[in-house]
Amino acid sequence: MAATKAQALVTNLVVMDADPAADAEALERLALWALQRYAPIVAADPPDGLVIDTTGADHLHGGEDLMLSGMVNRFFGSGIEARAAVADTWGAAHAGARFLAHPTLVIAPCAQEDIIQNLPIAALRLDPAIVHGLRVLGFNTIGEVAGVPRAPLALRFGPELGRRLDQALGKTVEPIDPVRTPDLIEVRRSFGEPIAAAETIARYTAKLVLMLCRVLEEKGLGARRVDLLFHRVDNTYQAIRAGTATPVRDAKRLTRLITDRIETIDPGFGIEIMSLTATHAEPLVASQIISSLVDEPDADVSGLIDILGNRIGARRLYRFAPVASDVPERSINRIAPMAPDEGQTWPGHWPRPVRLLVHPEPIETMALLPDHPPVSFTWRGVRRRVRRADGPERVFGEWWKRDAELVAVRDYFQVEDDAGERYWIYRAGDGEHSETGSHQWFLHGIFG
Amino acid sequence: MSRPVDNIVVSALRERIQRLEGTSGRGRQVLPFGVVEIDRRLPGGGLTLGSLHEVAGGGNGAIDGAAAALFSAGIAARSKGKVLWCVTRPDLFAPALAQVGLSPSRVIYVEAGDEKALLACMEEGLRHGGLGAVVGELARLSMTSSRRLQLAAESSGTMGIAIRRWRRQAEASDFGQPTASVTRWRVSVLPSAPLPVPGVGRARWLVELIRCRAGESADFEVEAPDAKGRIALPPELVHGSPEAQARRRSATG
Numbered sequence: 001m002a003a004t005k006a007q008a009l010v011t012n013l014v015v016m017d018a019d020p021a022a023d024a025e026a027l028e029r030l031a032l033w034a035l036q037r038y039a040p041i042v043a044a045d046p047p048d049g050l051v052i053d054t055t056g057a058d059h060l061h062g063g064e065d066l067m068l069s070g071m072v073n074r075f076f077g078s079g080i081e082a083r084a085a086v087a088d089t090w091g092a093a094h095a096g097a098r099f100l101a102h103p104t105l106v107i108a109p110c111a112q113e114d115i116i117q118n119l120p121i122a123a124l125r126l127d128p129a130i131v132h133g134l135r136v137l138g139f140n141t142i143g144e145v146a147g148v149p150r151a152p153l154a155l156r157f158g159p160e161l162g163r164r165l166d167q168a169l170g171k172t173v174e175p176i177d178p179v180r181t182p183d184l185i186e187v188r189r190s191f192g193e194p195i196a197a198a199e200t201i202a203r204y205t206a207k208l209v210l211m212l213c214r215v216l217e218e219k220g221l222g223a224r225r226v227d228l229l230f231h232r233v234d235n236t237y238q239a240i241r242a243g244t245a246t247p248v249r250d251a252k253r254l255t256r257l258i259t260d261r262i263e264t265i266d267p268g269f270g271i272e273i274m275s276l277t278a279t280h281a282e283p284l285v286a287s288q289i290i291s292s293l294v295d296e297p298d299a300d301v302s303g304l305i306d307i308l309g310n311r312i313g314a315r316r317l318y319r320f321a322p323v324a325s326d327v328p329e330r331s332i333n334r335i336a337p338m339a340p341d342e343g344q345t346w347p348g349h350w351p352r353p354v355r356l357l358v359h360p361e362p363i364e365t366m367a368l369l370p371d372h373p374p375v376s377f378t379w380r381g382v383r384r385r386v387r388r389a390d391g392p393e394r395v396f397g398e399w400w401k402r403d404a405e406l407v408a409v410r411d412y413f414q415v416e417d418d419a420g421e422r423y424w425i426y427r428a429g430d431g432e433h434s435e436t437g438s439h440q441w442f443l444h445g446i447f448g
Numbered sequence: 449m450s451r452p453v454d455n456i457v458v459s460a461l462r463e464r465i466q467r468l469e470g471t472s473g474r475g476r477q478v479l480p481f482g483v484v485e486i487d488r489r490l491p492g493g494g495l496t497l498g499s500l501h502e503v504a505g506g507g508n509g510a511i512d513g514a515a516a517a518l519f520s521a522g523i524a525a526r527s528k529g530k531v532l533w534c535v536t537r538p539d540l541f542a543p544a545l546a547q548v549g550l551s552p553s554r555v556i557y558v559e560a561g562d563e564k565a566l567l568a569c570m571e572e573g574l575r576h577g578g579l580g581a582v583v584g585e586l587a588r589l590s591m592t593s594s595r596r597l598q599l600a601a602e603s604s605g606t607m608g609i610a611i612r613r614w615r616r617q618a619e620a621s622d623f624g625q626p627t628a629s630v631t632r633w634r635v636s637v638l639p640s641a642p643l644p645v646p647g648v649g650r651a652r653w654l655v656e657l658i659r660c661r662a663g664e665s666a667d668f669e670v671e672a673p674d675a676k677g678r679i680a681l682p683p684e685l686v687h688g689s690p691e692a693q694a695r696r697r698s699a700t701g
Contacts, residue, residue, distance in 0.1 A: 299578025301530055301556070308558060308569055316559040320542035320552050332542050341553040346543040348675065351648075354514040354521075356541035388640065390648040414648050420639040421508060422651065445541060448518030448637075448651065448672065 023047065031179040036280045038071070040227035040239035041178045049097070051090055053176050056264055057241065058086075060313045068104035087112050090176065091168025095123035095142075113169055117143035124164045130157045142168070175236050178229065185219070185278040187211040194233050194270020198262050201230075201271070205262075206255045208276040213251045222247025222284030228258055230265060231273040238265045243314060244306045245338040247284040253303050257310055305337050322346045326395045327410075328356060328444065350393055351414050353424045353445025360442035363425060367441070370431030373413040377425065379443050384417035394430070409436040414447065422447035479526060479607065482678050483670070486655075490631070491662045495523065498605040499630040500598045502589070504612040506636030506654070510620035513585060513613035515635045515653055518548060518672060520583050520609045525549035525677030527607060529580030532573040534558040534566045536585065549677035554580075567593050570608065577604035585611045587619065594627035632659035641671065641682065652682060 007013050027044040034050055035042040038061070041053035054067065061067035068084045075082035085096030085105040092112035096105045099119050107115050116123065119142050122131050133156070139145050145153070146169070150162050166172040180186065187208055195201060205228065216223060224247055230238040242257040309317050318334040322344050325331045331346060346352070365374035373389035391413030397405025412426045424445035429437025466476070478494030480487045487493045495501060501523075505516040517540065524531045525548055533540070533555050542552055558573075560566035563586050573582040574597060582601075589610055601608045610629065614620050623634075634656040641649035651672035657665050670679045 299529055301576065301578050304532075304573060304576040304578070305556070307572055311572075312558070312560055312565055312569065316561075318557050318559075319555060320557070322543075322552065328541070328543075337556045343553065345546045345551055348543075348547050352543040352547060353541055354517050354544045355512050355539050358539060388646070388648045416640055416648050418639075419507065420637040420652070422637065422640070422648065446512045446514045448515040448544070 020047070028179065032181060035179060036225065038067070040229060040241045040277075040279070041176050041237055043176045043179050045094070049094065051094070051176055053237070053239070054086065056239070060315075062313070062315070064106050065104070068106065072103050087115075089168055089170045090174050091125065091164065092116055092170075094125060095119050095168065099123050116168060117141065117146075121145060124161075124168060126161065126164055130161060133157060134161075173234065173236050178237070180277070185212065185215050185221070185281060186275055187215065188273060188275035190273045191271070194272055196267040196270050201262055201265065201267070201274075202259045204274055205258050205276075206251075208274060209251050209255045209258065212276050212278060213249050213254070216249050216278060216281065216284075219281075220283055220285060221278070221281040222249045223254065223278040223281050224248075225278070225280035226254060226258065227277045227279050229273075229275045229277070230267070230271045231275070232268045233270045233272055234268055236268070238267075238271075240265065241279075242306070242310050243280075244302070245309065245314075245336070246302050247282040248302075248306070249284055253306070256303075257306055260307065260310065302338055325398065327398060328352070328395075330398075351390070351424075351447065353422075354448040355446040357444055357446075360426070360444045363441050363443050365425075365441040367427075369439075371411070373415055374425070374441065377415070377441065377443075379423070384421070386415045387418050388416040390414040392427075395426075407433075407436050412444070477605070479523065483668075483681055485681060486657075486666075486668055486670075486679075489657060489663060489666045490660065495607065496630060497527075497607045498602045500594060500601050500608040500610060500628065502610045502612060502627065502629040502632040504620070504623050504632075504634050506634050506656075508617075509636060510612075510614055510617060510623075513611055515637050515651075515672075516611050516613070516633075517585070518544065519633070519635045519653070519655070519679075520611055521545045521550045522548045522673030522677040522679060523607075523609065524555075524581040524583060525673070527580035529554075529578060531555045532558060532569075532579050532582045534560055534569050534573070534582070534584040536560055536563060536566055547675065548673040549675055563588060567597070570610075571596055571600045574600035574606050574608050575604055577606060579606050581607045581609060583609045583611060585613050587612065587614045588622065589627050589629075591625075591627055594629055598628040598630070629659075630661045631657065631663075634658055638669065653679075655679075 003015050024046055027046060031042050031044040031050055034052055039052050039054050039057040043051050045051045058064045058067050061070060064086050068086060071084050072082050083097050083101040083103045085093045085101045085107065087093040087096055087107035088109055089112060092107060095116050096107055121134050121139060121142060124142060134145065146165055154162055167174045189204060189208060223244065225241065225243045228240045232238065240258055240261050248254060305317060317337045319337050319339065320332045321335045321342065323331050323333045361379065363377045363379045365377040367374035371392055373391055374386055376383060376385045392411035395410045395412060397408030399406040409430045410426045410428060411430065412424060414422060414424055416422045423443055424447065425441055425443050427439060427441050429439040431439065477497045478492040479497060480494035503516045503520050504510060505513050509515050531550065531554055535557065538559055545555065546552055558569050560569050566584055566586055570582050570584040573579055589612065597608050612623055614622065636654045638652040638654050640651050643649045653670055653672060654667060655670050656667040659665060669682060671682055673679050
């Protein structure tokens with residue numbers, strides 16, 4: 001459609017010149033951002049995509065589903081509408097993201113063949129001329145093209161069609177050339193003879209880390225994230241990524257973090273080149289840590305945090321910090337394990353249970369309204385007689401959070417049964433006014 | 449209990465055994481409960497730092513592990529340094545731990561996906577050596593994995609506490625299986641301390657020392673930890689026990 005025609009159809013249409021060079025540059029910047037955030041092998045897939053090799057990276061983001069939705073949300077937050085798909089091959093993920101994702105899609109391992117069967121040929125990353133030619137011949141879907149003999153098609157359209165088909169179905173490998181910029185600190189080592197043994201890899205890893213630390217020291221930086229890439233002889237990549245909670249330049253610690261995960265590497269027929277990159281580096285200056293003027297500080301545990309974080313995911317390591325809220329489930333907040341210590345704690349004059357149920361469980365009670373604890377209650381099919389009780393501790397809703405909480409009230413009681421088991425139960429509502437809550441009873445926690 | 453024999457041969461033998469066991473320096477230090485009746489039952493007069501201790505709940509506590517967690521928090525609160533708390537089910541409520549003296553800035557939680565990962569995290573924490581205590585909540589603890597934890601604890605002198613917590617009551621019989629832990633405790637709830645007014649008093653527990661290496665088993669009735677993490681004997685027991693009366697008599701007479 002010509003621009004003048006579009007302007008005639010829509011009032012106040014803003015027309016801008018296409019700038020492919022700037023687009024490509026922005027895509028490159030986006031790829032760098034994804035490299036620092038998600039996985040060691042990332043490349044721009046012009047004109048409109050990013051390709052990320054997420055092997056071994058998804059568990060750090062809570063699994064493939066969560067990783068994709070997190071990714072899409074993050075893009076949406078910065079004004080980019082994105083769709084994402086995960087598959088065994090670049091080709092299948094490319095097709096899935098553009099034709100099926102809504103907005104995310106996870107293609108199960110080895111299922112790409114069934115999924116992309118019914119997609120149009122345009123999903124195959126082919127030249128538009130070839131797509132048009134196939135359409136003229138009566139082919140509409142990938143399944144139809146894959147089902148006919150290759151030779152006549154290759155004679156007519158060249159080898160490109162067969163190659164793209166094989167790549168999408170995983171019959172030939174397709175390496176992703178990872179994006180790198182000059183300001184990333186990278187050291188590499190090529191081998192005359194390919195290496196494969198774990199001990200050899202560990203030895204050269206230690207040497208590379210030493211080289212990297214020397215470069216980092218010259219620049220006054222410390223690594224927050226390092227990627228070790230293995231170029232295999234069959235022209236594919238394997239990678240190890242290690243992150244740290246604070247900037248690190250200690251060669252021993254970095255080596256330990258990386259060699260911890262060597263068993264995840266499949267050397268295949270051998271490794272030709274190893275390259276180590278500090279994907280994310282932060283300034284690190286020397287500071288005095290031991291002095292006789294102050295008490296000996298607690299031992300530094302950041303090394304342990306790094307090891308555990310790389311093993312099970314950094315977001316599964318946390319500390320709890322107090323939040324000024326009377327609602328029990330809102331009074332705690334997860335913070336990073338190495339976050340600075342505020343020295344605050346919860347007010348300690350009300351009893352709090354050791355175990356807090358994520359979802360308060362409804363219980364059946366016999367209780368006098370408005371302000372008596374129950375005489376007995378039934379939880380999970382067991383009836384318990386209340387021997388002693390304390391309360392109520394009244395918790396008001398937080399009207400600044402939600403309108404519905406404007407008049408909401410919870411009355412908490414600590415009750416003890418005949419056997420001495422102590423529970424934290426509450427009644428939704430103040431026992432007099434029905435608008436303050438349903439007057440149902442719930443069990444919220446278990447005391448020690 | 450018999451008094452230690454002042455014999456050169458015996459003390460030399462003891463030293464040799466200690467050398468053979470290989471526990472050195474911090475591994476031989478102990479963390480006393482501060483309650484004489486409990487401490488004198490434990491070899492060395494307290495919980496040894498470089499070793500693994502097991503705590504389980506009795507009755508319904510085998511499933512919710514509430515009292516066992518609070519008992520362990522009290523011990524961890526009195527240790528020095530940060531505490532690594534490994535869980536698979538995140539239902540621990542941090543304000544309650546702060547009430548027994550374990551401040552939120554000291555506890556680092558690890559949410560492991562399964563028990564295998566949890567054991568690996570515990571072992572890593574025990575090997576590090578800079579932590580005050582490593583606590584893990586787990587259901588299954590085999591001889592092999594407990595021995596790994598015990599060796600890791602011995603090598604660094606960090607105390608390991610395994611809170612045994614099962615999904616079903618029937619699985620709690622697993623607690624009878626042997627492990628390499630040095631002590632094994634069971635904490636069951638008792639009716640709380642009576643008050644002159646209506647209300648719930650300080651929590652009381654029946655703490656059973658089921659197994660103790662180089663010691664004998666015993667059980668104690670104690671009050672739950674205070675704001676510094678110290679458990680105490682109920683006052684009527686302190687004043688009423690025959691030992692206390694004998695001591696008082698000897699002091700006056």
